[in-house]
Amino acid sequence: MTSTSPFTLRWGILSTGSIATEFAMDLLVDPATRNSDMRHVIAAVGSRSVESADRFVDKLKASTGPWSWGVQQGLLTETKAYGSYAEVCNDPNVDVVYVGTPVTLHHADAKMALLAGKHVLCEKCFTFDLAELDDLIAIAREKNLFLMEAVWTRFHPIAYKIQDVVFSGRLGKPKRFQADFSIDFNVDARPTSDRFLDPALGGGSLLDMGPYPSVWAMLLLYQHPDNRSTAPKFVNSYQRIYRRTNVDERSRWLLDFENLECEAQLMTDMTTHGLREATAVLQCQDGDLIIEFGPQKPSTFHIVPRNGERETYHYPIAAEQGHGLCFEADEVAQCIRDGKTESERMPLSESRVAQSWLDEVRRRGTTCMKDMKGKA
Structure with missing residues (x-):
């Protein structure tokens, strides 16, 4: 670790499906359970309707077990529920966007976030094909933004x-x-x-x-x-x-x-x-x-x-560490904190190979x- 004080990263979540739910829940796990100095806040959630996004946030607030720590710490206190993904990407309180939509939408959704000036963590597989991935990489490099494929296994x-x-x-x-x-x-x-x-x-x-x-x-x-x-x-x-x-x-x-x-x-x-x-x-x-x-x-x-x-x-993965998605979230936070535009553990070149x-x-x-x- 290069810092002794907690670093807070503000997340925007695109999608309210099952994998997005598990990822958002793991942002609420106590960093002490993995000896981390990263702190994750869910700033915004986007769905196809405000009602769907509200239900997603309410579900997170009702979390028990290891995820209740984040609820008690107020990591959801100012979370905004939006009825579109564009509103999440354009929210000034969002630092990084997590893309948890179906793979056929990854390119469009990640591109929207990058063009809005947001760092991006995109679920695997990264895109539908290599041409789409190369387009995202070019945009991220042009805008000096962090971009990573969410292959959580690498960080376990x-x-x-x-x-x-x-x-x-x-x-x-x-x-x-x-x-x-x-x-x-x-x-x-x-x-x-x-x-x-x-x-x-x-x-x-x-x-x-x-x-x-x-x-x-x-x-x-x-x-x-x-x-x-x-x-x-x-x-x-x-x-x-x-x-x-x-x-x-x-x-x-x-x-x-x-x-x-x-x-x-x-x-x-x-x-x-x-x-x-x-x-x-x-x-x-x-x-x-x-x-x-x-x-x-x-x-x-x-x-x-x-x-x-x-x-x-x-x-x-210990029970107090949730599903185990917190490790990749910490990697994103550490890279952004340190001014890196890609992860050495999950480099874009290796995403291209796979x-x-x-x-x-x-x-x-x-x-x-x-x-x-x-x-x-």
Whole structure:
């Protein structure tokens, strides 16, 4: 930490959906629970109507458990409820805007905030495609504003611990990696307007679930010292299409980190449960590292030496730390306090790499779908 006095950051929240609710709640968690000198205030909330925004704020004010600390400290006392996102972005009391809308709206909503002179934290995946992301990056750099993708997993204590093990060389050279985020969401029972099924909302498994296998490939392979921040070669991909709405129900892609001579297979699936014991596995020359489900918020990992006993380590998010979204909020606050326009832990260059994978999977999947339709 570079300061001993609390730094207060004033947030504007775009969307009143489930992820925006959890993020806003975690802004109310006592910073002392994570040894932080950041203080977060919710200055404004935007929804499609004032009534919806009011209900969102009232729900936050009724929070119990670890979130009641912020309520008692007055972090919601002056929160304004707006019936549009533009009003949040133009509120002079807002320092940074959190974008929690569907992925197909991320570009427009984040761009609106940047053009209004606000720093931006945007939910993953960052944008619908790389062109949209590059547009946001150009605007942020032109206006000297902070911009970051909200990949919360990167900031969890367990992520640092796992990297320490891999980068220490204890397990030897990485040889093979696989990561899977699969959950049976019972999609047949959902309406076609559901966010998982509606193409207009970025439906399918890839855009919703893809950032999580990707984050472990980025943390363990891309950031590996021997990789030298080199993007992997995209080898191939496969998508199974959900016929009711033509979104992907399953996506799989293979990467080759040539500097490491290590292949990485990543997969998402919204129709089948993944393995609980091994959501991500890095096989190395002298042993394996196994991360238990789920990849978005794991609490346990194992070290399995080639010669030796399995070691198990637990680093759960503590109950008093809420959902665990407070860590990424602290990173935003620290960067803005220190005058940084991007995070060293979640740099824009790495968002571009991961976004390019999703783009390529979709590009190849679309081509495959056209071929299949042509044969029908």
